[in-house]
Amino acid sequence: xxxxxxxxxxxxxxxxxxxxxxxxxxxxxxxxxxxxxxxxxxxxxxxxxxxxxxxxxxxxxxxxx
Numbered sequence: 001x002x003x004x005x006x007x008x009x010x011x012x013x014x015x016x017x018x019x020x021x022x023x024x025x026x027x028x029x030x031x032x033x034x035x036x037x038x039x040x041x042x043x044x045x046x047x048x049x050x051x052x053x054x055x056x057x058x059x060x061x062x063x064x065x
Contacts, residue, residue: 011018
């Protein structure tokens with residue numbers, strides 16, 4: 001219980017720091033959890049790589065025959 005009392009005192013004395021820590025916690029937690037979930041859902045939708053000649057033509061502005 002002493003830890004909770006110290007935590008409450010910290011939040012009362014430094015609300016901006018406590019809010020920043022909370023926001024940072026979400027910022028670290030969400031990408032670590034949400035990104036793997038999204039990757040597992042979209043793993044079947046892989047886009048084929050373009051042909052190298054198309055990439056070169058797009059970069060140089062020249063059409064290759």
